[in-house]
Amino acid sequence: MVAGFEYAFPAIRGVQASREFYVSMCPLRLLPKLFLFNEDEMIPELRAQRQLNKARLPEMARYVLENPDDYVFSAITASVDADVKFDPFGDDPDSRKMGVLRIPMSARFVLNDGQHRRAAIEMAMRENPSIGDESIAVVFFLDQGLARCQQMFADLNRYAIRPARSLGVLYDHRDDKALLAKLVVARAPVFRDVVEMERTTLAPRSRRLFTLSAIYTATAALLQNVEIEDPEERAKLAAEFWEVVGAQLPQWEQVQQAKITAGDVREDFLHSHGVVLQALGRVGNSLLHHQTADWKNQVEKIGTIDWRRNNATLWEGRAMIGGRVSKAQQNVLLTTNAIKKHLGINLSADETRAEDALQRGDRRDG
Structure with missing residues:
Protein backbone atom coordinates (compact mmCIF):
# COMPACT_ATOMS: atom_id res chain seq x y z
CA MET A 1 0.00 0.00 0.00
CA TYR A 159 -12.91 -20.32 29.38
CA ALA A 160 -15.30 -20.37 26.40
CA ILE A 161 -18.09 -22.77 27.35
CA ARG A 162 -21.15 -23.39 25.24
CA PRO A 163 -24.38 -22.89 27.18
CA ALA A 164 -26.24 -26.03 28.19
CA ARG A 165 -28.48 -27.22 25.37
CA SER A 166 -31.59 -26.99 27.56
CA LEU A 167 -30.86 -23.34 28.26
CA GLY A 168 -30.34 -22.74 24.54
CA VAL A 169 -33.76 -24.26 23.84
CA LEU A 170 -35.36 -22.24 26.63
CA TYR A 171 -34.02 -18.93 25.33
CA ASP A 172 -34.54 -19.66 21.62
CA HIS A 173 -37.59 -17.80 20.30
CA ARG A 174 -36.73 -18.41 16.65
CA ASP A 175 -36.60 -22.22 16.40
CA ASP A 176 -40.09 -23.70 15.88
CA LYS A 177 -39.01 -26.95 17.55
CA ALA A 178 -37.85 -25.05 20.63
CA LEU A 179 -41.15 -23.17 20.80
CA LEU A 180 -43.01 -26.47 20.44
CA ALA A 181 -41.04 -28.13 23.23
CA LYS A 182 -41.74 -25.24 25.60
CA LEU A 183 -45.44 -25.29 24.73
CA VAL A 184 -45.61 -29.03 25.36
CA VAL A 185 -43.92 -28.70 28.76
CA ALA A 186 -46.38 -25.93 29.68
CA ARG A 187 -49.46 -27.77 28.42
CA ALA A 188 -48.84 -31.41 29.42
CA PRO A 189 -49.62 -32.17 33.08
CA VAL A 190 -47.31 -35.18 32.88
CA PHE A 191 -44.35 -32.77 32.71
CA ARG A 192 -45.49 -30.40 35.43
CA ASP A 193 -42.66 -29.65 37.91
CA VAL A 194 -40.45 -32.49 36.65
CA VAL A 195 -38.57 -30.82 33.77
CA GLU A 196 -35.12 -29.29 34.19
CA MET A 197 -35.32 -26.16 32.03
CA GLU A 198 -31.70 -25.04 32.22
CA ARG A 199 -29.27 -27.95 32.55
CA THR A 200 -28.76 -30.74 30.04
CA THR A 201 -27.65 -33.30 32.61
CA LEU A 202 -29.42 -34.20 35.82
CA ALA A 203 -27.56 -34.49 39.10
CA PRO A 204 -28.23 -37.66 41.12
CA ARG A 205 -30.24 -35.68 43.68
CA SER A 206 -32.15 -33.56 41.17
CA ARG A 207 -35.90 -33.54 41.70
CA ARG A 208 -36.44 -33.43 37.94
CA LEU A 209 -37.12 -36.45 35.76
CA PHE A 210 -36.45 -34.93 32.33
CA THR A 211 -34.42 -32.19 30.68
CA LEU A 212 -35.94 -29.67 28.30
CA SER A 213 -33.37 -30.67 25.68
CA ALA A 214 -34.50 -34.31 25.86
CA ILE A 215 -38.14 -33.29 25.40
CA TYR A 216 -37.10 -31.04 22.51
CA THR A 217 -35.39 -33.92 20.71
CA ALA A 218 -38.12 -36.46 21.49
CA THR A 219 -40.98 -34.19 20.44
CA ALA A 220 -39.18 -33.23 17.23
CA ALA A 221 -38.89 -36.97 16.45
CA LEU A 222 -42.57 -37.47 17.29
CA LEU A 223 -43.84 -34.83 14.86
CA GLN A 224 -41.30 -35.24 12.08
CA ASN A 225 -43.13 -34.90 8.73
CA VAL A 226 -46.51 -34.80 10.49
CA GLU A 227 -48.55 -32.43 8.35
CA ILE A 228 -50.03 -30.12 10.95
CA GLU A 229 -49.09 -26.50 10.34
CA ASP A 230 -50.75 -24.73 13.27
CA PRO A 231 -48.29 -24.53 16.21
CA GLU A 232 -51.09 -24.82 18.76
CA GLU A 233 -52.43 -27.98 17.14
CA ARG A 234 -48.96 -29.49 16.97
CA ALA A 235 -48.41 -28.75 20.64
CA LYS A 236 -51.84 -30.17 21.51
CA LEU A 237 -51.11 -33.45 19.70
CA ALA A 238 -47.65 -33.78 21.24
CA ALA A 239 -48.94 -33.05 24.75
CA GLU A 240 -51.68 -35.64 24.26
CA PHE A 241 -49.13 -38.24 23.15
CA TRP A 242 -46.90 -37.69 26.19
CA GLU A 243 -49.93 -37.78 28.48
CA VAL A 244 -50.86 -41.21 27.12
CA VAL A 245 -47.26 -42.37 27.53
CA GLY A 246 -47.09 -41.07 31.09
CA ALA A 247 -50.32 -42.84 32.02
CA GLN A 248 -48.58 -46.16 31.32
CA LEU A 249 -45.54 -45.38 33.46
CA PRO A 250 -46.75 -44.95 37.07
CA GLN A 251 -43.33 -43.89 38.34
CA TRP A 252 -43.64 -40.55 36.52
CA GLU A 253 -46.76 -39.62 38.47
CA GLN A 254 -45.30 -40.96 41.70
CA VAL A 255 -42.40 -38.52 41.36
CA GLN A 256 -44.87 -35.63 40.92
CA GLN A 257 -46.69 -36.77 44.04
CA ALA A 258 -43.38 -37.06 45.97
CA LYS A 259 -44.01 -40.74 46.65
CA ILE A 260 -40.63 -41.66 45.18
CA THR A 261 -37.66 -39.54 44.20
CA ALA A 262 -36.69 -38.68 40.65
CA GLY A 263 -33.19 -39.96 41.37
CA ASP A 264 -34.51 -43.38 42.34
CA VAL A 265 -36.55 -43.60 39.14
CA ARG A 266 -33.58 -42.66 36.96
CA GLU A 267 -31.40 -45.10 38.85
CA ASP A 268 -33.78 -48.06 38.57
CA PHE A 269 -35.68 -47.45 35.31
CA LEU A 270 -34.84 -46.34 31.78
CA HIS A 271 -38.09 -44.72 30.71
CA SER A 272 -37.19 -41.17 31.81
CA HIS A 273 -33.81 -41.12 30.06
CA GLY A 274 -33.30 -39.16 26.86
CA VAL A 275 -32.50 -42.22 24.74
CA VAL A 276 -35.88 -43.75 25.60
CA LEU A 277 -37.81 -40.49 25.20
CA GLN A 278 -36.39 -40.06 21.71
CA ALA A 279 -37.14 -43.69 20.91
CA LEU A 280 -40.72 -43.23 22.13
CA GLY A 281 -40.96 -40.16 19.90
CA ARG A 282 -39.86 -42.24 16.91
CA VAL A 283 -42.39 -44.94 17.77
CA GLY A 284 -45.13 -42.34 18.13
CA ASN A 285 -44.18 -40.84 14.78
CA SER A 286 -44.57 -44.23 13.11
CA LEU A 287 -47.98 -44.68 14.73
CA LEU A 288 -49.17 -41.22 13.70
CA HIS A 289 -48.20 -41.94 10.10
CA HIS A 290 -49.45 -45.53 9.79
CA GLN A 291 -52.03 -46.14 12.52
CA THR A 292 -53.61 -42.73 12.94
CA ALA A 293 -56.91 -43.96 14.38
CA ASP A 294 -55.47 -46.52 16.80
CA TRP A 295 -52.29 -44.92 18.08
CA LYS A 296 -53.51 -44.52 21.67
CA ASN A 297 -54.33 -48.21 22.06
CA GLN A 298 -50.90 -49.09 20.72
CA VAL A 299 -49.11 -46.67 23.04
CA GLU A 300 -50.88 -48.16 26.04
CA LYS A 301 -48.92 -51.38 25.49
CA ILE A 302 -45.67 -49.76 26.54
CA GLY A 303 -46.77 -50.18 30.15
CA THR A 304 -46.11 -53.92 29.83
CA ILE A 305 -42.45 -53.45 28.85
CA ASP A 306 -39.90 -54.27 31.55
CA TRP A 307 -38.19 -50.87 31.85
CA ARG A 308 -35.87 -51.82 34.72
CA ARG A 309 -32.21 -51.04 34.08
CA ASN A 310 -31.20 -54.41 35.46
CA ASN A 311 -33.10 -56.09 32.60
CA ALA A 312 -29.82 -56.46 30.73
CA THR A 313 -31.19 -59.13 28.41
CA LEU A 314 -33.39 -56.52 26.75
CA TRP A 315 -31.49 -53.27 27.20
CA GLU A 316 -27.78 -54.08 27.12
CA GLY A 317 -26.49 -53.14 23.68
CA ARG A 318 -29.61 -51.06 23.04
CA ALA A 319 -30.24 -48.33 25.61
CA MET A 320 -27.12 -49.26 27.56
CA ILE A 321 -23.50 -50.02 26.78
CA GLY A 322 -21.58 -51.78 29.53
CA GLY A 323 -24.34 -50.97 31.99
CA ARG A 324 -24.26 -47.24 31.22
CA VAL A 325 -27.09 -45.41 29.47
CA SER A 326 -26.08 -44.26 25.97
CA LYS A 327 -27.94 -41.72 23.84
CA ALA A 328 -25.88 -42.28 20.67
CA GLN A 329 -28.01 -42.41 17.53
CA GLN A 330 -27.38 -46.14 17.09
CA ASN A 331 -28.66 -46.76 20.60
CA VAL A 332 -31.74 -44.64 19.91
CA LEU A 333 -32.50 -46.82 16.88
CA LEU A 334 -31.96 -50.06 18.78
CA THR A 335 -34.11 -48.86 21.69
CA THR A 336 -36.80 -47.89 19.20
CA ASN A 337 -36.59 -51.40 17.75
CA ALA A 338 -37.16 -53.00 21.15
CA ILE A 339 -40.30 -50.90 21.72
CA LYS A 340 -41.61 -51.48 18.20
CA LYS A 341 -41.12 -55.23 18.47
CA HIS A 342 -43.09 -55.26 21.71
CA LEU A 343 -45.89 -53.25 20.09
CA GLY A 344 -45.84 -55.28 16.87
CA ILE A 345 -44.79 -52.37 14.64
CA ASN A 346 -42.67 -52.84 11.53
CA LEU A 347 -39.15 -51.43 11.57
CA SER A 348 -38.02 -48.72 9.16
CA ALA A 349 -35.08 -49.30 6.82
CA ASP A 350 -32.51 -47.61 9.08
CA GLU A 351 -33.90 -49.43 12.12
CA THR A 352 -33.64 -52.76 10.27
CA ARG A 353 -30.01 -52.08 9.38
CA ALA A 354 -29.22 -51.24 13.01
CA GLU A 355 -30.97 -54.42 14.17
CA ASP A 356 -29.12 -56.57 11.64
CA ALA A 357 -25.81 -55.09 12.78
CA LEU A 358 -26.68 -55.83 16.41
CA GLN A 359 -27.63 -59.43 15.63
CA ARG A 360 -24.46 -60.01 13.63
CA GLY A 361 -22.46 -58.68 16.55
CA ASP A 362 -24.32 -60.97 18.96
CA ARG A 363 -23.56 -64.00 16.80
CA ARG A 364 -19.86 -63.10 16.62
CA ASP A 365 -19.73 -62.58 20.39
CA GLY A 366 -21.25 -65.99 20.88
Missing part, protein backbone atom coordinates in the same frame (compact mmCIF):
# COMPACT_ATOMS: atom_id res chain seq x y z
CA VAL A 2 1.09 3.59 -0.56
CA ALA A 3 2.70 5.14 2.50
CA GLY A 4 0.71 7.90 4.12
CA PHE A 5 -2.75 6.45 3.59
CA GLU A 6 -4.50 5.20 6.68
CA TYR A 7 -7.68 3.85 8.19
CA ALA A 8 -9.36 6.08 10.78
CA PHE A 9 -11.55 4.35 13.35
CA PRO A 10 -13.50 6.14 16.09
CA ALA A 11 -12.32 4.27 19.16
CA ILE A 12 -12.18 3.99 22.93
CA ARG A 13 -8.77 3.39 24.49
CA GLY A 14 -8.36 0.94 27.36
CA VAL A 15 -5.63 -0.90 29.23
CA GLN A 16 -5.33 -4.61 30.00
CA ALA A 17 -2.25 -6.26 31.51
CA SER A 18 -0.43 -2.90 31.18
CA ARG A 19 -1.02 -2.91 27.39
CA GLU A 20 -3.17 -0.45 25.48
CA PHE A 21 -6.02 -1.77 23.37
CA TYR A 22 -8.80 -0.08 21.40
CA VAL A 23 -12.49 -0.81 20.84
CA SER A 24 -14.11 0.41 17.65
CA MET A 25 -16.81 -0.33 15.09
CA CYS A 26 -16.05 -1.67 11.65
CA PRO A 27 -18.43 -1.62 8.65
CA LEU A 28 -19.20 -5.18 7.61
CA ARG A 29 -18.16 -4.49 4.01
CA LEU A 30 -14.67 -3.64 5.24
CA LEU A 31 -14.13 -6.94 7.11
CA PRO A 32 -13.03 -9.07 4.12
CA LYS A 33 -10.60 -6.36 3.01
CA LEU A 34 -9.02 -5.78 6.41
CA PHE A 35 -8.94 -9.26 7.86
CA LEU A 36 -7.57 -11.63 5.27
CA PHE A 37 -7.26 -15.30 6.13
CA ASN A 38 -4.83 -17.16 3.90
CA GLU A 39 -3.15 -19.44 6.42
CA ASP A 40 -5.02 -22.65 5.53
CA GLU A 41 -1.93 -24.43 4.29
CA MET A 42 0.34 -23.39 7.15
CA ILE A 43 1.21 -25.85 9.90
CA PRO A 44 -0.44 -25.09 13.28
CA GLU A 45 2.86 -23.97 14.82
CA LEU A 46 3.01 -21.04 12.38
CA ARG A 47 -0.64 -19.99 12.63
CA ALA A 48 -2.33 -17.74 15.18
CA GLN A 49 -5.80 -19.25 14.68
CA ARG A 50 -7.50 -22.61 14.15
CA GLN A 51 -8.00 -23.70 10.56
CA LEU A 52 -11.14 -22.26 9.00
CA ASN A 53 -13.94 -24.82 9.15
CA LYS A 54 -15.76 -24.02 5.93
CA ALA A 55 -18.57 -26.44 6.75
CA ARG A 56 -19.75 -24.04 9.47
CA LEU A 57 -20.05 -21.04 7.20
CA PRO A 58 -23.30 -21.69 5.25
CA GLU A 59 -25.31 -22.11 8.45
CA MET A 60 -23.82 -18.95 9.98
CA ALA A 61 -24.42 -16.96 6.78
CA ARG A 62 -27.98 -18.27 6.57
CA TYR A 63 -28.55 -17.14 10.15
CA VAL A 64 -27.69 -13.55 9.12
CA LEU A 65 -29.72 -13.67 5.92
CA GLU A 66 -32.82 -15.18 7.51
CA ASN A 67 -32.79 -12.83 10.50
CA PRO A 68 -31.86 -9.43 9.07
CA ASP A 69 -33.69 -7.54 11.82
CA ASP A 70 -32.37 -9.37 14.86
CA TYR A 71 -29.16 -11.32 14.17
CA VAL A 72 -26.41 -10.83 16.76
CA PHE A 73 -22.64 -11.24 16.40
CA SER A 74 -20.25 -10.51 19.23
CA ALA A 75 -17.06 -8.48 18.78
CA ILE A 76 -14.10 -9.85 16.87
CA THR A 77 -10.56 -9.47 18.20
CA ALA A 78 -7.56 -8.58 16.06
CA SER A 79 -3.88 -7.80 16.50
CA VAL A 80 -2.42 -4.95 14.44
CA ASP A 81 1.18 -5.17 13.23
CA ALA A 82 1.90 -1.47 12.61
CA ASP A 83 2.69 1.82 14.31
CA VAL A 84 -0.76 3.08 15.11
CA LYS A 85 -1.66 6.56 16.31
CA PHE A 86 -4.47 7.49 18.68
CA ASP A 87 -5.73 11.08 18.58
CA PRO A 88 -7.85 11.75 21.71
CA PHE A 89 -10.81 14.10 21.52
CA GLY A 90 -9.55 16.25 24.41
CA ASP A 91 -7.10 16.62 27.26
CA ASP A 92 -9.31 15.84 30.27
CA PRO A 93 -9.23 12.23 31.59
CA ASP A 94 -12.55 11.19 30.04
CA SER A 95 -11.88 12.77 26.65
CA ARG A 96 -8.44 11.17 26.46
CA LYS A 97 -10.09 7.73 26.47
CA MET A 98 -12.05 8.50 23.30
CA GLY A 99 -10.67 9.54 19.96
CA VAL A 100 -9.64 8.37 16.50
CA LEU A 101 -7.41 5.34 15.99
CA ARG A 102 -5.27 5.78 12.87
CA ILE A 103 -3.88 2.61 11.31
CA PRO A 104 -1.65 2.65 8.21
CA MET A 105 -3.19 0.85 5.23
CA SER A 106 0.04 -1.15 5.03
CA ALA A 107 -0.73 -2.70 8.44
CA ARG A 108 -1.13 -6.45 8.84
CA PHE A 109 -4.14 -7.63 10.82
CA VAL A 110 -4.29 -11.02 12.55
CA LEU A 111 -7.64 -12.27 13.79
CA ASN A 112 -7.31 -13.67 17.29
CA ASP A 113 -11.02 -14.42 17.59
CA GLY A 114 -13.83 -14.25 15.05
CA GLN A 115 -12.50 -15.74 11.81
CA HIS A 116 -15.70 -17.74 11.21
CA ARG A 117 -17.87 -14.67 11.85
CA ARG A 118 -15.78 -12.71 9.34
CA ALA A 119 -16.04 -15.44 6.68
CA ALA A 120 -19.77 -15.96 7.26
CA ILE A 121 -20.43 -12.22 6.96
CA GLU A 122 -18.50 -12.17 3.68
CA MET A 123 -20.60 -15.08 2.41
CA ALA A 124 -23.85 -13.40 3.48
CA MET A 125 -22.87 -10.12 1.77
CA ARG A 126 -22.52 -11.91 -1.57
CA GLU A 127 -26.25 -12.64 -1.41
CA ASN A 128 -27.34 -9.43 0.33
CA PRO A 129 -24.78 -6.63 -0.19
CA SER A 130 -26.91 -4.15 1.77
CA ILE A 131 -25.82 -5.63 5.10
CA GLY A 132 -22.36 -4.26 4.33
CA ASP A 133 -23.54 -0.91 5.66
CA GLU A 134 -24.01 -2.41 9.12
CA SER A 135 -21.18 -2.76 11.59
CA ILE A 136 -19.53 -5.07 14.10
CA ALA A 137 -17.48 -4.27 17.17
CA VAL A 138 -13.75 -4.86 16.86
CA VAL A 139 -11.18 -4.99 19.64
CA PHE A 140 -7.71 -4.01 18.40
CA PHE A 141 -4.55 -5.11 20.21
CA LEU A 142 -1.06 -4.09 19.16
CA ASP A 143 0.79 -7.03 17.61
CA GLN A 144 3.46 -8.51 19.87
CA GLY A 145 4.54 -11.26 17.46
CA LEU A 146 3.34 -14.78 16.62
CA ALA A 147 3.88 -16.20 20.11
CA ARG A 148 1.76 -13.44 21.67
CA CYS A 149 -1.00 -13.91 19.04
CA GLN A 150 -1.08 -17.64 19.66
CA GLN A 151 -1.24 -17.04 23.41
CA MET A 152 -4.12 -14.59 22.92
CA PHE A 153 -6.02 -17.22 20.94
CA ALA A 154 -5.47 -19.77 23.72
CA ASP A 155 -6.48 -17.28 26.42
CA LEU A 156 -9.60 -16.07 24.58
CA ASN A 157 -10.82 -19.65 24.20
CA ARG A 158 -9.64 -20.94 27.57
